[in-house]
Amino acid sequence: MSEDMNHGRTFEILTAEPVRKRRKPKLRSDEDKALILEQALAPGANVSAVARAHGMDPSQLFGWRRAALASGSVQRLKATENDKAFTRFEAVRTDTVEIQVGDTTLRVSASIDPVLLSGIVRAVRQA
Structure with a gap:
């Protein structure tokens, strides 16, 4: 056993970059939350784009929206006749x-x- 301890050993030192710190959540007033939710619930709104425009993670806004709709305190706005409807189409390959x-x-x-x-x-x- 003593002979094993006298043999040379190779060690590998691992280095790593520190993990990026999480963003601190912003404390938003109820008025700010209502404004952001209004924009997110508008017909044809892109929730992720609204969230990024306000400097927040899209998952947080999706959570706010889900909670507000579940509570019944807000409803989705209905599209008006002036709003253009989204038409889905399939791309066709041609020469x-x-x-x-x-x-x-x-x-x-x-x-x-x-x-x-x-x-x-x-x-x-x-x-």
Whole structure:
């Protein structure tokens, strides 16, 4: 046993970067929370974008929104006739690409050489 302890040993030292500190939560007034929730509950609102605009994590705003809707203290705003409805569509793969340059529409093959296409677009712009 004493012979084992006299042999040279190799040690590996691991280094690591410190973990980033969590953001301190901001204490917001009830008026601020109501304003942020109003924006998040508006028709067509992007909750994550609203949260980032106010410097908060989107998960926190989703939680506020869920709690407010569950309590019945707020309701979602209904879309008015002036609001544009979102239309879902599926992209279709075709071999033809349409490019609008001014009042001219170019229809070219999707496999066109990029150098040739840029020359065509330059020629159309100059015409």
